Amino acid sequence: MKNETIHIAIVEDDNEIRQTLTLIIDGSKGFSCKYAFPDGESAIASIENLPIDVVLMDIDLPGKSGIEVTRHLKQKCPQLDFIMLTVQSDDDSIFESLCVGASGYLLKDTNPADLLVHIKEVYDGGSPMSSQVARRIINSFRIIDNPLSDRETEILKMLSKGMNYKEVANEIFLSPHTVKTHIKNIYSKLHVNSRAEAIYKAIKQKLI
């Protein structure tokens, strides 16, 4: 736990929300908010040279989206932490935000006191998110259902490592013909018709 003042910047196009947040944060002990931007372009132009620890980023911005802006800034300033602040909590927004480097994802109805707590959590290396958001993330780890038999899964894994018919056959003491048949069945079960597509689908569905 560090005890210095946390320096915050806000990127938010709604004037009222931006000003309210700025006032609340800057008026709180241990927090400073001297920079607020109404759009991503101006934030990108300024933030990399400012002494900022945490950025509150709206997702719905005019021009570049908050996600794009975050991708850009995180690349230039990897030490900067980003909290996405948004009204929507659809899966795509959440995952894209996380993929471009956001550390937290909060809904705009989060109350000010909690918001300050969450900013501190991010500053201390945590990743605050509402438990609804967390649930969506967790669900992405679950396996839907696996139509493949054990043997098929085993073979598909070997294919993903770049092995061909013969190599797989030797590895598990089968005839290459049998391996072929298994692969055919895999394709049919996954509704694909090439190795590449099979592996792609299998990974996306967490079968391998």
Add this chain to the structure above:
Amino acid sequence: MKNETIHIAIVEDDNEIRQTLTLIIDGSKGFSCKYAFPDGESAIASIENLPIDVVLMDIDLPGKSGIEVTRHLKQKCPQLDFIMLTVQSDDDSIFESLCVGASGYLLKDTNPADLLVHIKEVYDGGSPMSSQVARRIINSFRIIDNPLSDRETEILKMLSKGMNYKEVANEIFLSPHTVKTHIKNIYSKLHVNSRAEAIYKAIKQKLI
């Protein structure tokens, strides 16, 4: 928000912790804890026929690990929610827990009042986790670094959808020869020598 009493079961080998938790939970308004098991085997034997909403699951159990037990039970009772309760927060434990269907992941130093709040969150469809745990999950979404050019990434994505040389070439108005060259370069950059392996590696490294 539902307002019925939440029925909880505990699986925990340490007698003191188990009894303390049972007393705390069962003594709280809106919570009931009539079932506690010292190991996974006895939990598996009983839980599927009990009127339980949420299971608190220790990970370090004698015999079957809490993760194994969760996998087993979640398969039989998909509507049951599991909160992992553990001292360790290593990446593997977290991911495995989520993969087998746990909804929350809390450290044992969570204080009792918070624990009750988290149980309710799970019951209401959320996924409580400490912000440290959340951070680890979030980090797993980040991209390490991408050796591929934009064009190469574009082509690799098409390959993952099962397209061949010609189809890719037609799609982006190139000669099939050029597509082939790009693919060769992709293989070389990823240190692979087949489409299958390239796609596997690319996904694992979040390049596509």
Add this chain to the structure above:
DNA sequence: TTCTAAATACCCCATTTACGCGATTGACAT
């Protein structure tokens, strides 16, 4: 300015793949 990387295009050729067909065995469920 010089060098490098990316994107583009082409050739040859051996190997691999995908798909068409058919078949047997054993296990497990109805």
Add this chain to the structure above:
DNA sequence: ATGTCAATCGCGTAAATGGGGTATTTAGAA
């Protein structure tokens, strides 16, 4: 007992792939 499914084995062929080259243009970095 009958049926389905997984797992095993086989053949033939047309198409696709991967590896080896070479070469031009353009844009950006050193």
